Amino acid sequence: MKAGFVEKLIGRLGKIRPEEVQNYFLRLAQEKGFLETVFNSIQEGIIVTDSNGRITYLNDAACQLFGLEANDSIGKRLDERVRGLEWQSLSQSEVAVSRDMEIFYPTNRFINFYIVPIIIEREPTADKPGADKAGISGNQVGHAIILRDITESRRSEQQTLESERFNALTLLAAGVAHEIGNPLNSLNIHLQLIEREARRIDGAKDAELQESVEVARAEVNRLDSIITQFLRAIRPTHPQLRPESLNSIVEEAVRFFAPEIKDRDIVVEQELRSDLPLLELDRDQMKQAFYNVIKNSFEAMKARGILQIRTDMNDSHVIVRFSDSGGGITAENLSRVFEPYFTTKTSGTGLGLLIVRRIVREHGGELSIESSAGKGLTVTIRLPLVDRRVRMLEAGGSKSAAN
Numbered sequence: 001m002k003a004g005f006v007e008k009l010i011g012r013l014g015k016i017r018p019e020e021v022q023n024y025f026l027r028l029a030q031e032k033g034f035l036e037t038v039f040n041s042i043q044e045g046i047i048v049t050d051s052n053g054r055i056t057y058l059n060d061a062a063c064q065l066f067g068l069e070a071n072d073s074i075g076k077r078l079d080e081r082v083r084g085l086e087w088q089s090l091s092q093s094e095v096a097v098s099r100d101m102e103i104f105y106p107t108n109r110f111i112n113f114y115i116v117p118i119i120i121e122r123e124p125t126a127d128k129p130g131a132d133k134a135g136i137s138g139n140q141v142g143h144a145i146i147l148r149d150i151t152e153s154r155r156s157e158q159q160t161l162e163s164e165r166f167n168a169l170t171l172l173a174a175g176v177a178h179e180i181g182n183p184l185n186s187l188n189i190h191l192q193l194i195e196r197e198a199r200r201i202d203g204a205k206d207a208e209l210q211e212s213v214e215v216a217r218a219e220v221n222r223l224d225s226i227i228t229q230f231l232r233a234i235r236p237t238h239p240q241l242r243p244e245s246l247n248s249i250v251e252e253a254v255r256f257f258a259p260e261i262k263d264r265d266i267v268v269e270q271e272l273r274s275d276l277p278l279l280e281l282d283r284d285q286m287k288q289a290f291y292n293v294i295k296n297s298f299e300a301m302k303a304r305g306i307l308q309i310r311t312d313m314n315d316s317h318v319i320v321r322f323s324d325s326g327g328g329i330t331a332e333n334l335s336r337v338f339e340p341y342f343t344t345k346t347s348g349t350g351l352g353l354l355i356v357r358r359i360v361r362e363h364g365g366e367l368s369i370e371s372s373a374g375k376g377l378t379v380t381i382r383l384p385l386v387d388r389r390v391r392m393l394e395a396g397g398s399k400s401a402a403n
Contacts, residue, residue: 045147239282300326
């Protein structure tokens with residue numbers, strides 16, 4: 001940083017006349033205001049610290065990324081305002097350092113954290129050795145940090161990886177289902193043969209054998225139904241879109257759990273906005289998504305837990321929010337909830353939220369999760385008011401439109 005207006009001003013302090021002081025202060029205020037306007041118009045976050053890591057400046061973008069207030073942050077250590085920041089290791093380097101980080105407040109985002117030391121270069125004096133070969137000495141007075149939001153690119157990479165995992169999972173599930181399906185068919189055939197033989201037996205033995213056959217057949221049918229539902233849930237299927245009431249689907253999903261709600265004395269608070277428009281949805285798929293979310297919430301809560309379900313809308317989306325009073329989830333596990341087979345439950349499959357996100361994405365929507373250990377969990381589903389997926393036009397459509 002070369003000597004500028006401020007250093008020239010400092011050098012002339014002894015020669016400034018009283019009547020010139022006001023003009024210099026006005027010029028300083030103008031330069032400060034101009035720089036703040038420029039920095040606040042930049043989308044990247046900018047933070048400047050002194051040599052002790054205390055914040056001396058931060059722009060509006062940095063405040064929004066970390067949920068900070070500028071007035072409350074000036075003079076405070078950066079690692080105190082941004083919990084989990086490895087400031088000690090980042091600030092020790094004498095060269096620029098670039099690190100990616102994941103933040104969970106105020107929203108879950110990925111940030112590229114680029115930090116560079118601020119060096120004030122001065123001309124060496126005769127009584128102050130230490131100049132380098134170019135005749136210039138430098139003092140590190142702090143750090144400049146540039147914060148770039150890389151959420152979209154990181155999520156795009158994650159979606160690609162998850163898509164590959166999901167495809168592998170689908171192939172595995174289809175193979176397992178096929179292997180289970182074959183013996184089930186064989187069992188069904190042999191049960192029919194046993195039933196025919198049982199008809200030739202007279203008396204009580206016939207009734208007992210028939211009852212056993214019926215129980216076995218019912219269990220075979222139940223296993224076959226489970227496999228069919230599992231494949232239907234996990235296979236990528238094109239949603240059959242029709243105008244549907246979102247509130248109605250929420251209410252149907254809740255009614256499904258009525259016996260459990262009663263047995264465990266769970267409170268389900270529904271605040272469903274009455275003026276929601278009809279959305280283009282696949283009713284069965286969306287009901288499956290809501291079912292999975294509610295089931296996860298109930299499993300996370302003890303008896304007399306509270307589940308709050310709210311629907312709302314803004315200019316672009318209809319919003320469904322599920323908030324439970326369960327034990328929540330740690331920040332470490334929160335980043336893994338969409339991994340296939342990852343679960344914090346002893347009997348969970350680790351597929352519930354993965355299926356929910358697939359259904360929501362196929363409807364052009366977004367899914368987000370907020371939680372902290374011991375403070376419950378909130379799942380938010382945002383569905384677009386307008387279909388944002390690509391729609392192929394008929395060949396020659398543009399020509400006919402022009403006519």
